[in-house]
Amino acid sequence: MYDTDFPEYGRQCELKEPWRGYRRGTIVGRSGYRYIIELSSGATIELYEDEIEFD
Numbered sequence: 103m104y105d106t107d108f109p110e111y112g113r114q115c116e117l118k119e120p121w122r123g124y125r126r127g128t129i130v131g132r133s134g135y136r137y138i139i140e141l142s143s144g145a146t147i148e149l150y151e152d153e154i155e156f157d
Contacts, residue, residue, distance in 0.1 A: 104131035104138050115139065115154040121147055 113129050117139075124141045131138035136148040 104133040106131050108132055110137070110156065114157045116157070117149065118153055118155060 110129050111131075115127055115129055115137075117125050117127065121141070122145075124143065124145075127139035127141045127147075129137050130140045130146065133148060136150055137154065138146055138148055139154070140146050
């Protein structure tokens with residue numbers, strides 16, 4: 103699984119590069135240096151901090 107105990111957990115973010123048309127998501131976990139982001143479709147993707155912008 104992945105870590106959920108960190109300050110950014112639950113924050114909204116914007117993807118710098120759209121993923122399959124999605125630009126916004128919610129941070130639901132962390133795996134090493136990557137954030138796990140859940141999109142409105144229910145899909146989860148892993149991105150590095152420099153690939154997203156926090157609200």
